[in-house]
Amino acid sequence: MEKIGSQKIWSFFDSNPSSRPAANHTIRGGTGHEVKSYLDLARKVAELQFLNRDHVLLFRGQSKDHMTTKGNSMLKASIFRNDGNKVPSKATLEKRFQTLKQAEKLLVHAYGTAGLKGAERLRRNRLIRWSILQHYEICKTPLLDVTHSLRVAASFATAGNDGQVAFLYAFGVPNLSGAVTASSEAGLQIVRLSSACPPDAVRPHIQEGYLVGEYPEIPDYEQQSHYAFHEMDFGRRLVAKFRFNPQTFWASVKYPPATHEALYPSAQRDPLPEIAKSITETISKDIA
Numbered sequence: 001m002e003k004i005g006s007q008k009i010w011s012f013f014d015s016n017p018s019s020r021p022a023a024n025h026t027i028r029g030g031t032g033h034e035v036k037s038y039l040d041l042a043r044k045v046a047e048l049q050f051l052n053r054d055h056v057l058l059f060r061g062q063s064k065d066h067m068t069t070k071g072n073s074m075l076k077a078s079i080f081r082n083d084g085n086k087v088p089s090k091a092t093l094e095k096r097f098q099t100l101k102q103a104e105k106l107l108v109h110a111y112g113t114a115g116l117k118g119a120e121r122l123r124r125n126r127l128i129r130w131s132i133l134q135h136y137e138i139c140k141t142p143l144l145d146v147t148h149s150l151r152v153a154a155s156f157a158t159a160g161n162d163g164q165v166a167f168l169y170a171f172g173v174p175n176l177s178g179a180v181t182a183s184s185e186a187g188l189q190i191v192r193l194s195s196a197c198p199p200d201a202v203r204p205h206i207q208e209g210y211l212v213g214e215y216p217e218i219p220d221y222e223q224q225s226h227y228a229f230h231e232m233d234f235g236r237r238l239v240a241k242f243r244f245n246p247q248t249f250w251a252s253v254k255y256p257p258a259t260h261e262a263l264y265p266s267a268q269r270d271p272l273p274e275i276a277k278s279i280t281e282t283i284s285k286d287i288a
Helices: 024-029 038-051 090-114 119-124 125-135 150-158 203-207 272-287
Strands: 057-064 143-147 165-171 182-184 189-194 208-213 238-244
Touching: 038 057, 038 150, 038 238, 057 150, 090 119, 090 125, 090 189, 090 272, 119 125, 125 143, 125 189, 125 208, 143 150, 150 165, 182 238, 203 208
Parallel strands: none
Antiparallel strands: 057 143, 057 165, 143 208, 165 238, 182 189, 189 208
């Protein structure tokens, strides 16, 4: 993907309370701009969206800021993430892509068997298959989970986080259009998850989920080998990195976090969790 910043990017970074023009490597390499509360975060994100009007901001929350060897935030799709502390080997990547293709076939078959809406579109569109596999954590894919909801992203950053720090990342992407947005200029594809899943799947709607990936997409190891490893890092689209204390961030009763039950609604009619469980068990047996 292309690095953000051909136009001026405004950001909050270091301890300066004001937004300023910033280079991508400055944002990624910093410790993150500290915010005290959800309202503080929301105000600063609103300012960034106003100043960076050529981009739409999408968000991701994490309990840890994973770093490259150069000390920059590393935000990779799950299939390209490090194997321990090492860059994944050719054998590891080939195995991951093989598992992905197997999971795709199982998903298409399960959709057809269950008679779910959108089965034909699923068969035709690899990106939609990947989106479902990634969101329901079935296997590693070339996509990264993000959300349009600041509250949802911040809630994921703090959920089960007993430490003193959490991180919120704001990514700048092209203007969104329809279920799938593809930008050759940015080298990105963005999938609106609610349009990829059947209407009975409530979770993607609640989480306001999106998936981002490379454009053109990377379906196998051979295609992946044409890219430098640092190119496949969504840190290249980072507009801002915020850090906060998860123990005090939600102190105001006016701005509570989304609960686990809210983020993962137990809709009895939602067929995808059961399908996801079945596929995960099948590919786990084959890997073993």
